[in-house]
Amino acid sequence: MLNKLVAEHSVVAAQQKPSCTTCSLRDVCLPVGLDDAEVQHLSTLIKHKFRVRRGEYLFHAGADFKSLYAVKNGFFKASILKTDGRTQVTGFYMTGELLGLGAISLEKYSCDTMALEDSEVCEVPFAKLEEIGRAIPPLMNQFHKIMSREIVHDHDVMMLLGSxxxxxxxxxxxxxxxxxxxxxxxxxxxxxxxxxxxxxxxxxxxxxxxxxxxxxxxxxxxxxxxxxxxxxxxxxxxxxxxxxx
Amino acid sequence: MLNKLVAEHSVVAAQQKPSCTTCSLRDVCLPVGLDDAEVQHLSTLIKHKFRVRRGEYLFHAGADFKSLYAVKNGFFKASILKTDGRTQVTGFYMTGELLGLGAISLEKYSCDTMALEDSEVCEVPFAKLEEIGRAIPPLMNQFHKIMSREIVHDHDVMMLLGSxxxxxxxxxxxxxxxxxxxxxxxxxxxxxxxxxxxxxxxxxxxxxxxxxxxxxxxxxxxxxxxxxxxxxxxxxxxxxxxxxx
DNA sequence: CGCGTGATTGAGGGTCCTCAATGCCGGTGG
DNA sequence: CCACCGGCATTGAGGACCCTCAATCACGCG
The missing domain is CATH 1.10.10.10 (Winged helix-like DNA-binding domain superfamily/Winged helix DNA-binding domain)
Structure with a gap:
């Protein structure tokens, strides 16, 4: 049960400021379809890179939402917990995928999200993403595609679970x-x-x-x-x- | 089986040009949180109002995506069909809800969407929504919340199906x-x-x-x-x- | 090395599916 | 107008699949 301990405090800001321009994930993450100048602009909004160790939670359901997180490396699971104790893992997330999309609707995180191995994430302040997205239409469009993909994927899981x-x-x-x-x-x-x-x-x-x-x-x-x-x-x-x- | 007949052609454009400003759905649909001027601006992008009769499909999976559709009145089901014939209903949609969100990712509709009663929908050309959204940040934000809500809802369904x-x-x-x-x-x-x-x-x-x-x-x-x-x-x-x- | 967590495997039982018969309602045609 | 028909719904009997409970095993970590 040790790895279920909440350890927000040890989710420490890491060393260097990350840059999307040199990131190996340019073709699977938010920068898809952007030119160099646009990626550079996008880069300005990535505040921090966080380390999250195996078993630690990146965020909990119900916590105030400010940022999405892109998985820089590592592996995460997201799960929801009902009041009666039942849980459901809603997804596994790997490199280049975006965590926290369910939080936008109510401005609270909707899942508990835990690292399944030592991982790093790039923090993407959501208000700034919307702001910069206005200046870079392809970025906004890519973001919409990512959200849409999550919906399609969830429908596939419904098919799986249902039949x-x-x-x-x-x-x-x-x-x-x-x-x-x-x-x-x-x-x-x-x-x-x-x-x-x-x-x-x-x-x-x-x-x-x-x-x-x-x-x-x-x-x-x-x-x-x-x-x-x-x-x-x-x-x-x-x-x-x-x-x- | 009659109501499974495809009848795109009978999905005819309806009479009057719709307006969000006078629509009874201002507080459950895209205009949530917008002021009068903004709603008026939003209104300019709603091209047509369509009638879809009971049993007719609004769109099919795989068709080219150009527009989302807001349910003006009526009731829809969305379903996916696997190559082996299995189907899964992925959602039911009522007044004020948005159809076609899964289509954004691949620019093809991801579900078959059928009216379960005589219905009307407002067509929302997606490219224009993104464009106007740049000028009206609260609109873009509301759109993001709607997509996010769909994700959260799908997670709830996963909980339901899973446990x-x-x-x-x-x-x-x-x-x-x-x-x-x-x-x-x-x-x-x-x-x-x-x-x-x-x-x-x-x-x-x-x-x-x-x-x-x-x-x-x-x-x-x-x-x-x-x-x-x-x-x-x-x-x-x-x-x-x-x-x- | 021992302990704890996680994984495997078995036996038995419960929930839901399958197959089938019947009933109900609305629409159509004689 | 009524008889008939097709689609939809209900109900029952039996079986498949997965869950529950339990024992054993494997692995990694202190």
């Missing part, structure tokens, strides 16, 4: 990770899971035992190899076929 | 409708469902028989009365208690 069986859900999940990783230059067939079976289950609407069994089943079928957190996708095409795509 | 039982899902669904209807001046305790059991089931991740059984169960427990499409919420507080809220 797929356990093995299909897990296969879909693995293929989604694979795609996102490969877009970032990592292997699309072999990677380490940063989350536990319990967290996967919470995301997929399954109990951890079912997740475990489904991993074993996929392995028996020869579609993947799994050992603890290490996954290898052996037959990507068949995985896609399994989920009907 | 609630059939009766709880249905109770949550009814209470959500109730809230949105009362915000629009309708009864929060008695209303007509515009959708079939099948559509409710698709949204809630249940089969239509289970939806029907759950209605009956809630009725036996005295929490609601249900007769065909007519629902009456008899004990709202207990319904909330049932879903752990």
């Amino acid at each position: 797929m069986k356990a093995e299909e859900r897990l296969a879909t999940f693995l293929l989604n990770l694979s795609t996102r990783l490969s877009r970032r230059g990592y292997s699309s067939t072999e990677f380490n899971l940063k989350m536990t079976r319990h967290e996967i289950g919470s995301y997929l609407g399954l109990k951890l035992e079912t997740v475990s069994r489904s991993f074993s089943k996929l392995q028996e079928e020869g579609l993947i190899s799994i050992s603890n957190k290490r996954v290898k996708l052996e037959k990507i095409a068949e995985l896609y076929r399994k989920i009907g795509d | 609630m039982k059939a009766e709880e899902r249905l109770a949550t669904f009814l209470l959500n409708l109730s809230t949105r209807l009362s915000r629009r001046g309708y009864s929060s305790t008695e209303f007509n469902l515009k959708m079939t059991r099948h559509e409710i089931g698709s949204y809630l991740g249940l089969k239509l028989e289970t939806v029907s059984r759950s209605f009956s169960k809630l009725q036996e427990e005295g929490l609601i009365s249900i007769s065909n499409k007519r629902v009456k919420l008899e004990k709202i507080a207990e319904l909330y208690r049932k879903i752990g809220d």
Whole structure:
């Protein structure tokens, strides 16, 4: 339970002021589609780069909203907690993805967001983003596309939760990770899971035992190899076929 | 099956040019938070008001995206269709709500969107919305809040699909409708469902028989009365208690 | 090295799905 | 006007899938 401790204070501002111009994420993050001058302008709004250590929360649901956070490196999970204690993991976020989009509506963060490994995030003050967006239409447009993508992704998860069986859900999940990783230059067939079976289950609407069994089943079928957190996708095409795509 | 016929052509432009200034939805739609002059300015971008008859599609997934649509009156469902034939209803939309937000990311509509009763929508050309938004910061901000609200709502649905039982899902669904209807001046305790059991089931991740059984169960427990499409919420507080809220 | 957390696997039970029959309502045509 | 028909809804019986509870195992960290 140690990693559930809240540790806002240790979310310390890091060393150097970050710059989007030299960032390796220019083609997956907010700067997509901007020219050099525009990226430079965007760069002025990124105040701080924060470090968030594994198990620490970047923000909690209900806290006042001022900034979005772009994942510079690392891995996060977002989850919501109902009053009766039930939780739901609403998403996993990797390099170049934007945290906190749900907070805009009520100006309070809508999820608890925790680092699943030591991570860094760039703080994006939202009021300034709106302001600079007015001067750089392609930036505003890119931001809208990012929000829209989150909506589409959530609809895909609804499809998954609403009408797929356990093995299909897990296969879909693995293929989604694979795609996102490969877009970032990592292997699309072999990677380490940063989350536990319990967290996967919470995301997929399954109990951890079912997740475990489904991993074993996929392995028996020869579609993947799994050992603890290490996954290898052996037959990507068949995985896609399994989920009907 | 007649109401599944595609009938884009009969989605005809309607008579008069609409105006946001006199619209009864000023406090639930895009104009929220704007002053009179700003609403007038916003009004210039609303090109057409369309009629969409019950069973007709406003747009289909994959079609080129140019405009969002605000529901002027009526009721819509949005759904996604996988290549293997599975469908998922991703949302129901009523007066003052915005259709097509998922289309921004890929500039193609991401869902099929159908009217469940004779309806009217205001067309909001997206490029112009971004343009006018630059001149009216509160409009842009309101738009961001609307997108954000959709994300939060989708997360709530994920919670529902991931960790609630059939009766709880249905109770949550009814209470959500109730809230949105009362915000629009309708009864929060008695209303007509515009959708079939099948559509409710698709949204809630249940089969239509289970939806029907759950209605009956809630009725036996005295929490609601249900007769065909007519629902009456008899004990709202207990319904909330049932879903752990 | 031992402890704690996380993962795997099994047995049994519950919830929801599947299949099927019946009922209801509105629309259509004889 | 009534009979019929199609779509929608209800209800039942049986089975599939996943959950619950529990024991065991593996791994990493102090």
